[in-house]
Amino acid sequence: MVDRHFLNIVMLVEIALLVLAVAVFFAHGLWLFLNHRRVMRLTETARQSLARLVTRGTINLEDIELLRQLRHDVQVTVFLETSRNLTGSGKERLRFVAHEVLLIERARKLCESRLWTRRLRGERLLSRMDVADPIVVKLLSDENAAVRAQAAEWAAAQPSPPIIATMLTMLADPATQARFAVQDALLRMGSIVTEPLAAFLETHTGLPAESGLRVAGAIGGSRFLLAANRLSANENVGVRVAATNVLAAIGDVSSADRLATLLKDPDSGVRAAAARGLGRMQHWQSGSQLAECLRDSSWQVRREAGLALRAIGAPGALFLRRAIKGDDRFASDMAQQVLDLPEAAATAAG
Amino acid sequence: MSEFLATAINQVLIKGQFVVLVYFLAVNGWYLVLLVSSLIEMRRHMLLIADESRHLLLSSTLSPRISILAPAFNEEATIEVSLRALLALQYPSLEVIVINDGSKDRTVEVLKERFDLVPVKTIYQQRVKTKQVRDLYRSASYPSLVVVDKENGGKADALNVGLSFAQGELVCAMDADTLIEPDGLQRMVRPFLYATDVVATGGTIRVVNGSEVKLGRVVRARVPVNALAGMQVVEYLRAFLFGRLGWNRLGGNIIISGAFGLFRRESVLSSGGYLHDTVGEDMELVLRLRRLSYEREGPGRIAFVPDPVAWTEVPESMRVLGRQRDRWHRGLADCLWRHRGMLFNPRYGVTGVFVFPYYVFVELLAPVIEAVGLISLALGLAFHVVDWSFAGLFYLTAYGLGTALTAFTLILEDVSFHRYDSFRDRALLFWWAMLENLGYRQVTVYWRLRGLWKFLRGRKDWGAMERKGFQKPVGIAETN
Numbered sequence: 001m002v003d004r005h006f007l008n009i010v011m012l013v014e015i016a017l018l019v020l021a022v023a024v025f026f027a028h029g030l031w032l033f034l035n036h037r038r039v040m041r042l043t044e045t046a047r048q049s050l051a052r053l054v055t056r057g058t059i060n061l062e063d064i065e066l067l068r069q070l071r072h073d074v075q076v077t078v079f080l081e082t083s084r085n086l087t088g089s090g091k092e093r094l095r096f097v098a099h100e101v102l103l104i105e106r107a108r109k110l111c112e113s114r115l116w117t118r119r120l121r122g123e124r125l126l127s128r129m130d131v132a133d134p135i136v137v138k139l140l141s142d143e144n145a146a147v148r149a150q151a152a153e154w155a156a157a158q159p160s161p162p163i164i165a166t167m168l169t170m171l172a173d174p175a176t177q178a179r180f181a182v183q184d185a186l187l188r189m190g191s192i193v194t195e196p197l198a199a200f201l202e203t204h205t206g207l208p209a210e211s212g213l214r215v216a217g218a219i220g221g222s223r224f225l226l227a228a229n230r231l232s233a234n235e236n237v238g239v240r241v242a243a244t245n246v247l248a249a250i251g252d253v254s255s256a257d258r259l260a261t262l263l264k265d266p267d268s269g270v271r272a273a274a275a276r277g278l279g280r281m282q283h284w285q286s287g288s289q290l291a292e293c294l295r296d297s298s299w300q301v302r303r304e305a306g307l308a309l310r311a312i313g314a315p316g317a318l319f320l321r322r323a324i325k326g327d328d329r330f331a332s333d334m335a336q337q338v339l340d341l342p343e344a345a346a347t348a349a350g
Numbered sequence: 351m352s353e354f355l356a357t358a359i360n361q362v363l364i365k366g367q368f369v370v371l372v373y374f375l376a377v378n379g380w381y382l383v384l385l386v387s388s389l390i391e392m393r394r395h396m397l398l399i400a401d402e403s404r405h406l407l408l409s410s411t412l413s414p415r416i417s418i419l420a421p422a423f424n425e426e427a428t429i430e431v432s433l434r435a436l437l438a439l440q441y442p443s444l445e446v447i448v449i450n451d452g453s454k455d456r457t458v459e460v461l462k463e464r465f466d467l468v469p470v471k472t473i474y475q476q477r478v479k480t481k482q483v484r485d486l487y488r489s490a491s492y493p494s495l496v497v498v499d500k501e502n503g504g505k506a507d508a509l510n511v512g513l514s515f516a517q518g519e520l521v522c523a524m525d526a527d528t529l530i531e532p533d534g535l536q537r538m539v540r541p542f543l544y545a546t547d548v549v550a551t552g553g554t555i556r557v558v559n560g561s562e563v564k565l566g567r568v569v570r571a572r573v574p575v576n577a578l579a580g581m582q583v584v585e586y587l588r589a590f591l592f593g594r595l596g597w598n599r600l601g602g603n604i605i606i607s608g609a610f611g612l613f614r615r616e617s618v619l620s621s622g623g624y625l626h627d628t629v630g631e632d633m634e635l636v637l638r639l640r641r642l643s644y645e646r647e648g649p650g651r652i653a654f655v656p657d658p659v660a661w662t663e664v665p666e667s668m669r670v671l672g673r674q675r676d677r678w679h680r681g682l683a684d685c686l687w688r689h690r691g692m693l694f695n696p697r698y699g700v701t702g703v704f705v706f707p708y709y710v711f712v713e714l715l716a717p718v719i720e721a722v723g724l725i726s727l728a729l730g731l732a733f734h735v736v737d738w739s740f741a742g743l744f745y746l747t748a749y750g751l752g753t754a755l756t757a758f759t760l761i762l763e764d765v766s767f768h769r770y771d772s773f774r775d776r777a778l779l780f781w782w783a784m785l786e787n788l789g790y791r792q793v794t795v796y797w798r799l800r801g802l803w804k805f806l807r808g809r810k811d812w813g814a815m816e817r818k819g820f821q822k823p824v825g826i827a828e829t830n
């Protein structure tokens with residue numbers, strides 16, 4: 001028999017745990033309730049003060065003092081929600097007020113913290129207020145990937161040449177999170193990155209090139225032609241696929257010639273991307289090469305080639321009809337399926 | 351002879367009780383480890399997402415395209431509301447594929463009428479064998495909506511069809527009646543953006559019963575008054591907030607809810623897609639992905655993210671709930687049996703040595719041990735081996751730690767997301783957590799044993815699920 005004394009001890013421990021849990025659960029609930037009411041009241045007052053300061057353009061010291069005395073979390077909430085709705089001079093005034101109530105100062109201190117979670121919070125605050133502070137530039141090379149990624153997000157709104165240069169070197173960041181944030185930031189910076197990115201791609205290979213090509217593909221433009229041509233012959237499959245996509249996005253005659261060559265690439269992903277690109281460009285001169293791709297061993301390549309032929313128009317349709325009567329049943333089947341597609345579906349699929 | 355028999359029974363009961371009690375304490379002790387792990391993980395996660403501006407980074411045009419696969423079988427009552435909510439999800443590159451799995455009701459007609467569907471043709475590659483596709487539709491009003499009408503073949507078959515038609519790099523497998531929160535996908539896609547070895551992510555499933563729902567969105571989360579639904583709220587919180595979150599840190603999950611999971615499409619297809627001949631197709635797929643990642647030395651990380659939330663309607667009748675639990679347990683048994691080679695096999699790393707045995711000895715066999723404990727306690731009382739006070743003490747000791755841990759889960763929910771904000775909800779939640787062990791848990795033991803028994807007999811039927819629909823707040827009548 002299990003010792004009753006043992007059961008009693010276990011039971012007592014369990015009761016103690018349960019009582020503790022219940023007490024914490026309800027006490028936390030009560031705290032949440034009271035805190036919520038207090039925060040709501042404070043937030044409402046703070047919102048009004050901040051709105052006055054931002055919209056009137058004159059400084060009311062009472063409002064500044066009120067905002068300065070606020071709890072940090074309420075300050076953050078109010079400034080961030082206001083920041084979302086402001087641009088230009090409005091945001092400039094908001095930054096001034098944030099500076100006056102020492103919010104920026106506190107964010108800077110957080111950025112210098114030894115704890116990555118605090119650095120992250122600090123730079124998020126600076127980032128969402130679009131504060132151009134050199135302290136965040138330092139965080140682009142932080143040891144924590146989340147902090148680097150957040151710094152990159154901040155950099156999207158600060159497109160100066162030195163920052164772009166740093167961002168480009170970060171395309172080789174070992175952390176996927178940081179790399180993704182850098183790519184997104186470069187894309188958000190807009191056409192200003194075209195020239196430095198193209199120059200970067202002309203001299204780099206491997207992971208940074210692959211990451212950069214994704215951005216280049218989204219931006220487009222013939223400035224990337226040289227780099228895309230060079231990288232489309234790279235030994236890395238990922239780089240070749242990305243370069244092919246850039247060539248397709250360029251949509252230039254010279255890129256079309258290269259794309260036609262890439263239809264013979266050993267990798268099916270590259271061949272499919274090349275066929276897709278030629279279709280998008282409606283490059284009828286590549287009709288015969290695309291028709292050849294209908295016999296490809298990869299279904300994806302056959303599909304893209306078929307859709308590309310359909311996109312080309314009458315010459316493509318001729319190749320497709322020929323393929324139906326041909327001896328290759330895979331080519332014939334794909335050609336038939338492509339020709340059976342209604343116009344809208346063909347366009348959507350292509 | 352009878353004296354000898356009585357002594358033998360006495361001995362068996364005494365030893366049996368001891369084994370059962372040790373088992374309970376060991377399991378709950380492990381739960382305690384999971385709880386601590388989930389607390390650490392939750393704190394880290396909350397710090398990571400504090401003041402995060404999802405509308406910037408997570409809605410990037412560079413984000414991977416997501417295809418939502420929503421299999422629908424007799425979902426006439428809920429399909430319109432659910433689908434409108436899906437189409438309104440905040441994600442930059444989204445495709446919604448509804449797969450009508452040979453519904454016998456008006457599901458397809460409702461879809462055609464409400465979403466301007468027009469028949470289309472497309473070219474697709476059938477990499478996984480499925481039942482015949484009858485028709486394919488696109489919406490004239492919603493360019494991202496595709497509806498596939500196919501012969502009935504079960505959820506796994508429907509998902510496989512969806513995989514064939516999907517254009518997205520990622521696919522979100524869900525139930526057609528699941529309500530995903532507007533930014534759910536943005537939150538769920540994080541692990542894919544942050545690491546290249548992630549093949550699947552799962553979010554939190556919450557119980558919608560009793561909550562206020564408007565236009566397919568949960569506008570206010572409430573704890574249901576219905577006892578069965580209320581206790582399931584507690585179960586879901588426990589399963590997701592400390593179960594799956596805890597495993598995130600301790601070696602990885604092997605379960606992603608079939609109601610809301612995000613997968614790398616190529617990984618699913620190259621692993622062979624969903625299996626047709628199992629009732630636990632979601633768990634089987636995840637387990638297979640894990641297994642293949644070790645065997646092929648490829649990516650295979652499964653991540654649970656606590657903040658994306660999907661709401662689901664849970665059964666409010668014993669009959670339907672019993673069928674569901676029975677099926678879940680059969681599914682679990684089936685998956686573990688199929689992949690039994692992983693058990694204690696160091697080749698499969700933490701999953702083989704740690705996670706898999708946990709699922710076998712704790713999740714699968716728990717009802718057996720629990721039933722043995724309860725029966726021996728009853729026999730002990732019948733044969734006067736134990737008195738009532740001892741039996742009561744034994745019972746409370748066995749279930750007490752679990753109750754305390756459940757209460758701590760409620761705290762975890764409260765300090766992290768605190769979706770249930772009123773005192774009434776808080777009190778109800780606590781009430782259901784306390785009552786859970788007084789009858790409900792024992793009934794679930796019976797259902798799970800039944801599932802195990804059916805598995806041993808080779809039964810693979812699903813059983814029907816009855817839906818009320820979300821048009822009106824579910825369970826609001828009871829609330830008022």
